[in-house]
Amino acid sequence: MKQTISPYGGALKELFGTNTNALKGQAFDLPEWTLSQRQLCDVELLLCGAFSPLEGFMSQADYAGVVEHMRLADGTLWPMPITLDVSEAFAAGAQPGQRIALRDPEGLLIAFMEVSDRWVPDKAHEARCVLGSEDRAHPAAAYLFETAGAVYLGGRLTGITAPTHYDFKTLRYTPRQLREEFARRGWSRVVAFQTRNPMHRAHLELTFRAAQRVEANLLIHPVVGMTKPGDVDHYTRVRCYEHALRRFPEQTSMLSLLPLAMRMGGPREALWHAIIRRNYGCTHFIVGRDHASPGKDSLGREFYGPYDAHELLAAHRDEIGIEPVPFQAMVYVEERAEYVPVDEVEAGETVKSISGTELRRRLREGIDIPDWFTYPEIAAELRRTHPPRHRQGFTVFFTGLSGAGKSTLANALMVKLMETGGRPVTLLDGDIVRTHLSSELGFSREHRDLNVRRIGFVASEITKNGGVAICAPIAPYAATRRQVREMIEPVGGFVEVHVATPLDVCEERDRKGLYAKARAGLIKGFTGIDDPYESPVDPELRVDTSGLLPEQSIQRVLLKLEAMGFIAKPNG
Template sequence: MTAEAGLPDTLRDLPAWTPEPVELADLELILAGVYRPLKGFLGSFDTAMVIAGGRLADGTPWPVPVTLSVPKELTEHDRLVLQDPEGVPLAVLTVEERWQDPTSGDQRLAGPLEALRAPAHGPFHAMRRRPDEMEPAAGPVLAVATRDFLHRRQLGQIRQVAERLGARVLLMPLLGGGHDESLVRALLAVRRELPDDVRVVPVPLPDRGDDDRDIVLRAHVAAAYGATHLLAEREVEDVPIPIAVPEPWAYDADVEVWRPVARIEPDHVQAELSPERLGELLDAGEPVPDWFTPPAVAAELAVARPPKRSRGITVFFTGLSGSGKSTVARGLADALIERGGRTVTLLDGDVVRRMLSAGLTFSRPDRDLNIRRIGFVAAEITRHGGVAICAPIAPYAATRAEVRRMVEAHGDFVLVHVATPLEECERRDRKGLYAKARAGLIPEFTGVSDPYEEPDDADLTIDTSALTPDEAVGRVLTLLAEGDWIRPA
């Protein structure tokens, strides 16, 4: 039976697990041979050696831990099917070691992987290559592994280094940031600014958060794809191929060309556009100057970071029952709809409980699941450029932070703490729930018999005991206008 027809009979009874996105990216690179000599996820000794000194236990240089975390109940099995988020089986892991991460306490499994099928979907998947599918190049190959857009400065630097080395250029857009498709399109668009035989191969390689080790990892990946050099900002140790560090370039505003700083006349003006200024231009929807980046790149930048007036945003209210979340959220939704120019979706706590989360209780796991569902929908609305207004109690800081992360992958997130004191909420007791909770008729009632973790990351705090509903809505509108998400009234 072929893999495409389904799982072989011998594997049907194995437990299946969907790893986290970074682990899935690692899995793909291990299976494709990009992470050679790694054949599977690392055990405790290799991991400790890599963290301590950038080498595997046998002395082979390797920069980052490549590990797999699983829930405790899966650690008893000897073999495990690893699948993608849609449940498509990708590989079988044969467990050689079960171990607990001493820092995070995570349960880990180590052992070799056997491929069931290559991941074969996702935008630009047709451009993905295994190293053994690459035509070998005759001479030197300069790899440019980047998750950043390439502007005129970088394009000039790449041309100069490639020429110096006599190398062809291999562009490797690193996937796993928020704007993979824009990045790939922008790199495809600048091919014509580079030598003729440039190749583009997207690689799923999220950053690990250690700049030097990330460069070393990129060098390993580049070497696997046949590169002889890696372009990087600085030299690092223990790299499999040499790092090519470009000389500084600047824009000579007097003659309107980019060139190496060393070749700019001392009396000429050097123009600069800082990343902060670039962000401001994009936020305001103003054009990015042509001298800085090619128009096709500017267009993709604007897709990746749209002007704030049209960028998706989630306004997330949190607070006790009766604090005024629904009233203010509804008022805000109405005000935004009246102003026009924005699509607005109100995800009120009570309504969500009836629709998305029917059947859930008020236990911590069920509250968390409820908030994650709201976060998922809000993130999708944000991704499509809409305004999502959410108004659940959301009593736990960690879950609110999770929603913030989900949303900020696609747009902006504003947290409004409706900090009306418990006594006032209880005095209002619009639904009679506090009385019932005090009488012990409702268990786990927030503020009475269940916790509420006050936010320390609120963008706005309002106490509705001291404001009218219109004033409370006004505060939120002012915040949105000051942040430039909406026009001032």
């Protein structure tokens, strides 16, 4: 491990080993863990020093201190737990004092980890302390309870190979490389701007004003690891950033990409972002309104106050080694024909703004995006990758009890969409998928979840490429359905249809006698009998087929698709 002192940001802890070729040969006899996307982001930033002073995944003592007090065991300020979550089965063979090999999904050896700690966390306590909520509407809470492994491992890392990126290679600076680039350019004061969204005129005005205020050069430092489900993909965003950069005065600004897995943790996340930018050599950090907020909870309330992040960074400004630059929201004042901070708007002035939701609606419906909001080249970039809904791929996901009528509706919808034409249509019926894609799976909860996730993956690929995927599994568990939605919504449309036919009607229709066998105890774990069906809380459509003819039911589905814009309305 190298430790260097730089005038740009202080000590860096880089965790790459020496003589890595010899080390690689030691991996074959070790337990191997395949890193998830989020874990791979964390490992990359640990190895390059972006998470300095961490030297690996946190020990239990460090984890406890961070969860409770935002401090490592030695008292160092650090607001976000960085832990390796693994399955119980893997943890059983990963004893403290043992080495494990960490590999990417393609099998490339990324690092060794010396396991120092192994524990089962209190996830509810972690969610309350770190995120302020256990609500699954928070993406990090959903990940914690529904995706993360049951056991945490802590320990020092020795890096072997940095994760490979084939995109935008010239824009991917490590902390050391970025510090050296600042020095080469003669930049001694650098203000960083964190973003996970495309930059529009308000963002440019905000960053320009911030740089002027603190007399610093500007680093646009967007996250290209994991952001909030449904965000614009990073390929599109980076092209937009490149357009935006051309609007700044020459030699005053630069763009670099950050492979961070965001937690959307509001104030704590903002503090974390600031420390990371200190490690990259920045001297100032812009803190905006609602910084790193996931939006509203399941009751429609904001998870965090709009300026909570400002207050937390102000409380720790003397300790974090980087100067926070707080900014209020920027709004367009029609009378002045310019953007100003919202607190500078005078009485009687006309304020204009377009929310992210409204922008998505305009893209979805092909409505004009005004020049006062964004630049034409950015609008064109967004339209290129986010066409109107009637030209997008989409998935219709039928879910309901066995015998509810899912397959009938799915087949009818397939025929209707093929009749009208315009997109390729693929049916992913539960029984069909079981035969051709999941024949080796049983009917345990684990296998049913895996089967549904496989359906979701195939549907996401169909949707991404402009087709229509029609899915009709039982899909009894809400968490798995949410995971499928999160796979698909970033690449196209997702329409969940709850076929809410009552259980007694489903039993009457039972052609295969499955309900009778389940009632007799001949089939175990049968949905609706001795295994629960978790009804969707807020599906796009709910249909009870017990009182409707199939033609009537499918008309409801078609009308919903038309209302949502996936089926183009007739001209004239």
